[in-house]
Amino acid sequence: VRERAGLFDVSHMGEVDIIGNDAYAYMQKMVTNDVTSMTPGRCRYAVMCYDNGGAVDDVLIYKFADDHYMLIVNAGNTDKDFAWLSEHAFGDVQVINNSAKWGQLALQGPLHQAVLDAAGFEGEIPQKYYTFNDKMTVAGIPCLISRTGYTGEDGVELYCAAEDTVRLFEALLEAGKGVDMLPCGLGARDTLRFEASMPLYGHEMSADINPVECGLGFAIKLNKPDFIGKEALLKPQTRKRIGLKLVGKGIARPDADVLCNGEKVGIVTSGGPAPAVGGNYAMALVSADADENGTWAVSVRGRVIDCEFAPMPFYKRK
Structure with a gap:
């Protein structure tokens, strides 16, 4: 496609x-x-x-x-x-x-x-x-x-x-x-x-x-x-949708906890590989005041995977 x-x-x-x-x-x-x-x-x-x-x-x-x-x-x-x-x-x-x-x-x-x-x-x-x-x-x-x-x-x-x-x-x-x-x-x-x-x-x-x-x-x-x-x-809204790119190994699945500066700020809504751009990504619903420049991670089955804030869309057609 x-x-x-x-x-x-x-x-x-x-x-x-x-x-x-x-x-x-x-x-x-x-x-x-x-x-x-x-x-x-x-x-x-x-x-x-x-x-x-x-x-x-x-x-x-x-x-x-x-x-x-x-x-x-x-x-x-x-x-x-x-x-x-x-x-x-x-x-x-x-x-x-x-x-x-x-x-x-x-x-x-x-x-x-x-x-x-x-x-x-x-x-x-x-x-x-x-x-x-x-x-x-x-x-x-x-x-x-x-x-x-x-x-x-x-x-x-x-x-x-x-x-x-x-x-x-x-x-x-x-x-x-x-x-x-x-x-x-x-x-x-x-x-x-x-x-x-x-x-x-x-x-x-x-x-x-x-x-x-x-x-x-x-x-x-x-x-x-x-x-x-x-x-x-x-x-005024209290939550927002954001994008994350996983830096550590692993895949973020829906409902996994999202952490910013070590605190839980929301959950993953969709996650998985993005073959067209390379790497694993996630979309998440987080607190509206979560710091986009903070230190991000997702917790998958008790394992913390480091992430970086990723602008959406992850893929944009040329």
Whole structure:
């Protein structure tokens, strides 16, 4: 994915449609980001919060029309998110869980365009990040293609009817042979998002970790009218997400204690090797006043491993 291209089946992700004349007002209430400037064919990243600011989930919003949005939600949260969205529906708003109808493939890496070229497509591939075209065909299969991904690399995500997913996957796999593309699993996807310091629900954010603490300020518009959780997010935060590079041998696993100047200041949320940059890294949630210039370490099963403060993202595409 970093040098060529990789193909992921991410059909486990959930898709929830928001339809109706009040869809815009409803979206403004439900998510942290502002959807006002979105035009049809645009995507936007956002978070849904509880009243206490904790994250219900992080979502990708697709706008089809003023009265039609689609939310991409994390697989393990689909039922919870659908219930949350349904519970808060008002006016002319329909919340429809269409997850079973969609297949979703992520084609990621600098050579993704060569794979699409070899597969054959009709329509215009979105060139701008966070845009989509829902009137595409790839290898003769109707698709929605968006210029999005969860790898820190350039690429696209393709949505097709669930029954077409295997056919599309096989067509792309065949088309990718010319650039040595490989099929990739969720372990590779996790390493890629970790290198790019992208948060994962249940690790960097959760019902107990709000998006401000998680460092997602770019996706939170506190100057827009009221949204669920806004009041809590306006308060001073007591924790922050940081990056660490392990200097000593070992791997920092989630929930390992993080020490600054010998004192426990937080816990690891994700940890592991970052092959694209070399070395072992960790993301951690620590006290907001922890000294970034201090002496850092993680405690793994009683063994203290020295670390150094590492700016995020650990990997940035050239």
